[in-house]
Amino acid sequence: MGLLSQGSPLSWEETQRHAEHVRRHGVLQFLHIYRAVAERHKDVLKWGDEVEYMLVAFDHEHKKVRLSLTGEEVLHTLQEKGERVNPNHPTLWRPEYGSYMIEGTPGQPYGGTMSEFNTVQDNMRKRRREAASVLKGDEALCTVTSFPRLGCPGFTLPECEPTPVEGGASKSLFFPDEAINKHPRFSTLTRNIRHRRGEKVVINVPIFKDKNTPSPLTETFPKDDGEAAKAAKPDHIYMDAMGFGMGNCCLQVTFQACSISEARCLYDQLATICPIVMALSAAAPFYRGYVSDIDCRWGVISASVDDRTREERGLEPLKNNHYRISKSRYDSIDSYLSECGEKYNDIDLTIDKEIYEHLVKEGIDHLLAQHIAHLFIRDPLTLFEEKIHLDDANESDHFEVQLTDFENSAYVVFVVLLTRVILSYKLDFLIPLSKVDENMKVAQKRDAVRQGMFYFRKDICKGGNAVVDGCGPAQNGKETDAEEYTLMSIDTIINGKDGVFPGLIPILNSYLENMEVDVDTRCTILNYLKLIKKRASGELMTVARWMREFIANHPDYKQDSVITDEMNYSLIRKCNQIAQEQAECPELLGVGFNKIKHSGNKTSSS
Secondary structure, eight states: OOOOOOSOBOOHHHHHHTHHHHHHHHHHHHHHHHHHHTTOOOOOOEEEEEEEEEEEEEETTTTEEEEESOHHHHHHHHHHHTTTTOTTOSEEEEEOSBTTEEEEEESSOBOSSGGGGGGHHHHHHHHHHHHHTTSOTTEEEEOOSSOTTTTSTTOEESOOOOOSSSSOSSOOSSOOGGGBOSSHHHHHHHHHHHHHHTSOOOEEEEBOOOTTOOSSOOOOOTTOOSHHHHHOOTTEEEEOSTHHHHTSOOEEEEEEOSSHHHHHHHHHHHHHHHHHHHHHTOOOOEETTEEBSBSOSHHHHHHHTOOOOTTTTTSSOSSSOSOOOOSOSSSSOSOOOSGGGGGGOOSOOOOOHHHHHHHHHTTOOHHHHHHHHHHTTSOOOOOBGGGSSOOTTTOOTTOOOOSSHHHHHHHHHHHHHHHHHHHHHTOOOOOOHHHHHHHHHHHTBTTHHHHOEEEEESOOOTTOOOOSTTOSOOGGGOOOGGGSEEEEEHHHHHHOBTTTBOOHHHHHHHHHHTSOOOHHHHHHHHHHHHHHHHHHHTSSOOHHHHHHHHHHTSTTOOSSSBOOHHHHHHHHHHHHHHHTTSSOOHHHHOSSTTOEEEETTEEEEO
């Protein structure tokens, strides 16, 4: 969630008055930062992961599970026992949006040696054990992306009522303000998004139509003032608060590149990989007590923080706002930043022309200048009174999961290893950015990993490095843009297909064969890649597919797309048992994949 400033948050009206000041000084701060780091070329590769967790409380007698609003006290206890006693503690804990959430990271970033991959799962296990040790007997730490009954009556402990009419941050029909972290940043952000937008956020997720699902599915909302009735769509699950997006959990990987040019290259290349990994890691099929027809939370979180006004969304003529803005502020990228990506920038980019011209005049190149000028078309949403007037040369304050540790480690290692291979082999995944946007839409669909087709570049070895069979320069070097990419399945992209595409896993394996890697590290990496490979082929289920089958086979399920308290209890309990390695789940993990054990420097897979 980023660094939390302390101070007095301003209302939206007060924030709006300072928007131009913040924009102007934000640009100056960017210029100071850029000049300070522009010539740095020998930074070492550092990286880390961030895992968000939900705190849940089981009521075994009544077969219910609820979100425990104890995040603040759990966080305080973990910090007091950890980093505040030992600055070199192996784990760090931070707050998250929900008062039932915490976030854990390694105590120090990982470095550039391959042996670091051996420690990722071990550190994640440490985090899980550490947090679990301070919980009550009926509580658990869950890495579940979306709590299935989030927003249903009584989903929190203690039970809290939403306040849609009375003054509150979200005015949600379903999500009580008590479920929002008490730090003023979170409630202020929630309130200011609603005020700037001029209405509550609107999230409509398509319902999964089962045998007994009403058709059309229409809901009535007893405490509605008319806003929900107007916003909710038939055959969709309606949600109305930031908490439905930011109150979900995710896994993040953060990199420090060796230079700005390397960072820009990785930014572009990884943008094309995002929808592929999203489909591979799909884990969010349920919302507000219903089975949905999507498997990923991306569209939900994007809509949950969409502060665009009706004018900016193109629903009314521009009068009080300056721009039409095509996406929520939390969405896929709108432009590539590297020179080789420029010709693929085929999305109309709305920019602040005055800021763009200022940056170009200051020596910033066209691509980076338009990127910054695009970011600054948006208003700041949270300001602290004490942080408005800053020293622009030294401050930059105006700038800004899977069930098991084994799975989360596998995705982290896969992505980090891929960055090494991109840079070492000079791989090129770039395609028109509009096609990446289409891929993002496909990736969220139900069972996209098996059913979806994704635009992907055919020849990724433009440098001429034939790293594996079938990966080399194009015939005669005369491909046109339209011939550079084609539709592929996830299986083809990840595992390869003769005569079509070499596959990312074979390329990673080739890289490993050419590196001096100790046996233990190689064994660990290969186990991770095996999981990715089998998820891509469909041999192993994604978490989303496994959850769907669990609910579909529950004795209480009436094939009506509804998830009851007892069904939710059974699911979360099973998820917790799998995460704690107390239960096998071969259809999700294979046999023994989550049993990587560490003993000193030795690693083995049972």
